[in-house]
Amino acid sequence: MSTFNPSDIGVNNGNIFGFPYNKDAAQIHILPIAWEATASFGRGCAQSYEAIRQASLQLDFYDDKGAFWKTPVYIHEALGEMLNNQAAQKAANLINHLENGGQILDRKEEFDEINALSKALNALVEEHCGKLIKQEKKIIILGGDHSVPFGLIRALSKDQSFGILHFDAHADLRPGYEGFTYSHASIMHHARQLTNVESITSVGLRDISPGEVKIIRNDTHINVYSDKYLANQRLDLRPFSAVIEEILANLPKKIYLSFDVDCLDPSLCPNTGTPVPGGLSWHEIQAFLDALYHSDIDIVGADLCETGNHPWDAQVSARILYQFIGLLS
Numbered sequence: 001m002s003t004f005n006p007s008d009i010g011v012n013n014g015n016i017f018g019f020p021y022n023k024d025a026a027q028i029h030i031l032p033i034a035w036e037a038t039a040s041f042g043r044g045c046a047q048s049y050e051a052i053r054q055a056s057l058q059l060d061f062y063d064d065k066g067a068f069w070k071t072p073v074y075i076h077e078a079l080g081e082m083l084n085n086q087a088a089q090k091a092a093n094l095i096n097h098l099e100n101g102g103q104i105l106d107r108k109e110e111f112d113e114i115n116a117l118s119k120a121l122n123a124l125v126e127e128h129c130g131k132l133i134k135q136e137k138k139i140i141i142l143g144g145d146h147s148v149p150f151g152l153i154r155a156l157s158k159d160q161s162f163g164i165l166h167f168d169a170h171a172d173l174r175p176g177y178e179g180f181t182y183s184h185a186s187i188m189h190h191a192r193q194l195t196n197v198e199s200i201t202s203v204g205l206r207d208i209s210p211g212e213v214k215i216i217r218n219d220t221h222i223n224v225y226s227d228k229y230l231a232n233q234r235l236d237l238r239p240f241s242a243v244i245e246e247i248l249a250n251l252p253k254k255i256y257l258s259f260d261v262d263c264l265d266p267s268l269c270p271n272t273g274t275p276v277p278g279g280l281s282w283h284e285i286q287a288f289l290d291a292l293y294h295s296d297i298d299i300v301g302a303d304l305c306e307t308g309n310h311p312w313d314a315q316v317s318a319r320i321l322y323q324f325i326g327l328l329s
């Protein structure tokens with residue numbers, strides 16, 4: 001640490017941002033999960049953690065909010081790669097089967113197999129997170145597809161209640177998708193089943209199924225600030241800071257931050273699994289994260305998921321990840 005100069009070139013020392021901290025000293029633990037078995041469209045996010053680590057070496061660390069580089073951060077080896085290898089090709093074949101008009105029941109055993117692997121992944125993530133939580137470490141999950149943070153959310157909810165602030169183009173409220181119980185499209189459904197998850201606030205949604213809209217309307221603890229709502233506020237020339245204030249004012253004092261990069265304008269995440277036109281601009285998300293930093297909201301953990309495995313997508317996510325360090329410090 002004594003030799004670390006944040007103004008120097010980023011050294012590829014294996015850690016995120018080239019930071020000089022080891023596992024024991026680290027307060028914030030970044031846990032990459034190399035899993036994308038249920039990805040229904042584009043693939044690559046299972047491996048993007050390494051692209052994000054590479055991109056993180058390019059960052060300059062000045063931030064007007066604080067010297068986040070002083071926070072000890074450590075990136076772990078990725079979890080879930082073996083499970084993903086067992087599941088990915090089989091799952092792709094099953095999605096193909098459904099897309100060609102096949103039924104889940106035709107190949108039920110294979111679907112059961114993928115669902116068992118998903119459960120094993122969740123248990124693995126929960127076990128690792130549980131140990132870190134006992135040591136009072138803060139955790140950021142680096143996806144992988146958006147099914148991967150469930151183990152962390154469940155581990156955190158064991159002895160505290162909190163709300164979820166969820167940035168996404170999708171509601172992820174399906175009770176299961178394409179025959180997969182723990183699909184990337186179902187993470188908020190599963191999180192909502194946890195007694196200690198008191199609310200979900202989703203921002204940026206713009207690709208929602210009629211079934212999900214029904215769920216949202218019937219659940220007073222799910223709040224949605226859709227992309228259309230945000231866009232209409234802009235078109236009516238309401239200050240964006242007022243929109244952010246409105247959203248933050250309705251959040252519980254303790255939140256878990258779940259960030260699917262497809263909430264952003266696709267120019268910022270062109271290689272994400274399911275890009276959708278529209279979305280938050282770079283400056284809007286920065287303003288959001290700044291406001292969150294300056295608020296009195298306590299952030300218990302976070303995930304950053306669905307980053308495409310491409311240097312540009314990784315650049316964007318590395319910068320968001322650096323902001324998360326500030327939020328969890």
Ligand SMILES: [Mn+2]
Pocket residue numbers: 146168169170172184260
């Ligand atoms: Mn998502």
